[in-house]
Amino acid sequence: MDLLQLFDEHHAPLFRFAYRLTGSIADAEDIVQACFLELLRPECCYDPVRAPLRTWLFGIVRNQSLKRLRQKAAPYLPGIEDAPSPEHEILRLELEEVVRRAVLMLPEMQREVLILAHYEQLPLAEIAGILDIEVGAVKSRLQRARASLRETLAAYAPNVERER
Amino acid sequence: MNDTELDELLNIWKAPSPRESLREGVRVGIEAKHRRAQRKLFTGWRLLSAAAAVVVVAVMLANTKAFPEKVSPPPYTVDSQIIRYVGWSLDASGPESALVTSYNDAGSEVFLSWSSPDHPLEAAFWEAMSVVVGGVGRITRRLWLTPDQIARRQARAVVHPTVGQSWDVGERAMLVSSGCRVQGKVVGEEVILNYPTNAVQHDIGGGRVMTLWMAPDLSCFALRAMIEALQPDGSRTLVSEKKALKVTVNH
Numbered sequence: 559m560d561l562l563q564l565f566d567e568h569h570a571p572l573f574r575f576a577y578r579l580t581g582s583i584a585d586a587e588d589i590v591q592a593c594f595l596e597l598l599r600p601e602c603c604y605d606p607v608r609a610p611l612r613t614w615l616f617g618i619v620r621n622q623s624l625k626r627l628r629q630k631a632a633p634y635l636p637g638i639e640d641a642p643s644p645e646h647e648i649l650r651l652e653l654e655e656v657v658r659r660a661v662l663m664l665p666e667m668q669r670e671v672l673i674l675a676h677y678e679q680l681p682l683a684e685i686a687g688i689l690d691i692e693v694g695a696v697k698s699r700l701q702r703a704r705a706s707l708r709e710t711l712a713a714y715a716p717n718v719e720r721e722r
Numbered sequence: 723m724n725d726t727e728l729d730e731l732l733n734i735w736k737a738p739s740p741r742e743s744l745r746e747g748v749r750v751g752i753e754a755k756h757r758r759a760q761r762k763l764f765t766g767w768r769l770l771s772a773a774a775a776v777v778v779v780a781v782m783l784a785n786t787k788a789f790p791e792k793v794s795p796p797p798y799t800v801d802s803q804i805i806r807y808v809g810w811s812l813d814a815s816g817p818e819s820a821l822v823t824s825y826n827d828a829g830s831e832v833f834l835s836w837s838s839p840d841h842p843l844e845a846a847f848w849e850a851m852s853v854v855v856g857g858v859g860r861i862t863r864r865l866w867l868t869p870d871q872i873a874r875r876q877a878r879a880v881v882h883p884t885v886g887q888s889w890d891v892g893e894r895a896m897l898v899s900s901g902c903r904v905q906g907k908v909v910g911e912e913v914i915l916n917y918p919t920n921a922v923q924h925d926i927g928g929g930r931v932m933t934l935w936m937a938p939d940l941s942c943f944a945l946r947a948m949i950e951a952l953q954p955d956g957s958r959t960l961v962s963e964k965k966a967l968k969v970t971v972n973h
Contacts, residue, residue, distance in 0.1 A: 565748050573744070574737040587744045594748050598755040650734070657735040676732055708723050711731050715723040 565594050568612060571678050572619045578673045579623035581662050589622040609687055616680075616688040620670055627666065653714060660710045668703035675700050778854070780861060796825040798971045799834060800943055804884055806962040820885055822964075826941035829879035829894035852886075883932055883947035884962035889924065891934065891942075902936035909933065914945040915969050930961065940969070 569590055576586035596602055596618055604614050661669060674685045675696075682700075686693045723731075804820045822836035833852075838844060863872060879894040891897060892904035906922040912935055913919065919935040926932045926949070935946035945966040950958040 561752055562745070562749060565745060569740060569744065569748075573740040577737050578735075583738055583741075587740055587747070590740065591744060591747050591751060595751045595755060598752065653731075654734050654736065657731055661732070661735065676729065677737070704725075704728060707732070708728055711728070712723060714731060715727050 561594060561597060564597070564611070568615055569594070572615055575616060575673055575678060576619050576623050578661065578677060579620070579670060580626055581658070585623070585626050589619055589626065592622060593618045610684075613684055613687045616674070617690075620688060624666060624670075656714055657711065660707055663710070664703055664706060668699050668706065671696055671699040672703040672707075777858070780857070795972055796827070796832070796834070798940060798969060799823050799825050800940070800945065800966050801968045801970070802945075802964050802966045804962065804964045806884055807960055821967075822882075824882070824943075826943040829892075829897040829942045831881050831888075831943065833882065879942065881934060881944050881947065883934070883944065883949055883964055889926060889932065891922075891924070897942050898938075901938045902942040906934075912946075915966055917945060917969065919945055931958070945969075 572593060573586050573590050576589040577583060580586055580589070593615055597604060604611070608614075609617075661672065664672065670689065671685060674680045674688065675682070680688075682693050682696045685696045689696065800823070802822050802824065804822060806818045819840055820836050820838045823834045824831050825834070826832070863875070867875070877894055879891050879897045880888050881891050882888050891906070896904045902920050903922060906924040908920055909923045910921040911918065912921060914935055914937070917937040917939055919937045921933055921935050924932045924934070929952045931950050931952060933946075933948045933950070934944040936942040936944050943966075944964070947964040949961040949963075951961050952958060
C-alpha cells in the first residue's frame with residue numbers, strides 16, 4: 559500500500575495521541591511525520607508478523623513522544639491566556655485547560671494508558687501490545703490514572719459545576 | 723464523581739486536527755527519501771561495481787570494433803601446450819601449464835582461448851585478466867596515441883611464447899614475405915606437424931634466448947617456441963616451452 563494512503567488512514571488518531579502526550583501541536587506533527595518516514599528506512603524494524611501496523615505506529619509515536627517529553631523535562635502547559643478567549647467560551651476553555659493540565663500532569667505510564675483507552679478507545683489487549691506490557695498492567699495503570707483524575711478534577715464534576 | 727461524570731469531563735479536552743501541512747511534509751519527506759535511496763545506489767561498492775561494468779562493456783566494445791578480424795573465422799587454428807618450468811619462470815605468477823588455441827593473423831598471433839586443466843581457476847583468472855588488461859590497453863592507446871602510432875603498432879607481429887609473455891618479432895608484412903626471417907638469427911629448419919618451419923633465435927635480454935619455429939605456410943605461426951636461460955658455463959636451461967599439438971585448417 560502507498561505510504562500516503564497509510565498516512566491518510568492512520569494519522570488522525572496518531573496525531574491526537576502524540577498531542578495529548580506532549581501537549582504540543584508542533585511536536586505532535588513532527589512526531590507523526592517522523593513515524594511514517596520511519597517506514598521508509600532500509601533498516602525499518604516493522605514486522606507484520608509480530609504486530610498489526612496500527613499497533614506498531616502507536617508504539618513509535620509513543621516512544622518519540624516520551625523522548626521529547628524527557629528532553630523538555632515537563633509537558634507543555636500553556637496558561638489560559640495563550641488560548642483565544644471569546645467571552646462566551648471562557649468558561650468552557652477554562653474547564654478544557656483544567657482537564658488538559660490534569661491529564662498532562664499524570665505520570666507518563668498512566669497518561670499513555672488513559673489516552674489510548676479513553677480518548678482513542680483502543681482495546682486493552684492492543685494497548686498492552688503498544689506498550690509491551692501485560693493486559694493486567696494496563697488495567698491497573700488505567701485504574702490509577704482514573705482515580706488520580708477523579709481526585710484532581712473533583713471540584714469540576716458536573717454536579718459540582720451545577721451547584722456553583 | 724462516578725465513571726460517567728469523569729468520562730464527560732475528560733471529553734471536554736478536544737484534540738485539534740492536524741494541519742494540512744503535515745500531509746504535505748510527509749509527501750515531501752517520502753520524495754526526499756526516494757531521491758536519497760537512488761543516490762545511494764551509486765555510492766560505495768555499488769559505484770565500483772557500476773564502474774567495473776562500464777569498463778568491461780567498454781573493453782568488449784573496443785575489442786569488437788578495433789579487431790573485427792576476431793569475429794570472422796580464422797583460416798586455421800593451432801592447439802598448443804605451454805609448459806613453464808618452476809624455478810626458471812619469467813613470471814612469478816600464472817599457471818605452470820596451459821593449453822591454448824590460437825592462429826596468426828598476417829604474422830601476428832591471436833589467442834582464441836586457453837585453459838589450464840590442472841589449474842582451471844587460475845587459468846580463468848588469467849584469461850579474464852588478459853582480456854581486461856588487453857582491452858584497457860587498447861582503449862588507452864586509442865586515447866593517447868596518434869592514428870599513425872596506432873597503425874605502426876598494429877603493423878608489428880607479436881608472438882606469445884609462454885603464459886603472460888608477448889614479443890615483437892618484426893613488421894608483419896615483412897615477416898610473412900621474408901619466409902619468417904625478418905628478425906633474429908636463423909638456426910635451422912624443421913618440419914613440425916607436416917609444416918616446414920624456420921627456427922629463428924632472438925636474444926630477449928636478461929640472459930635469455932627465445933627460439934621460434936615459424937611456419938611460412940601458416941603466416942609464420944610459431945609451431946614451437948622455447949625460452950632458455952644462458953648459464954655461466956655456456957650451457958642453457960629450459961625456462962618454458964610451447965609446442966603445437968594439432969593444426970586445424972578451416973575451409
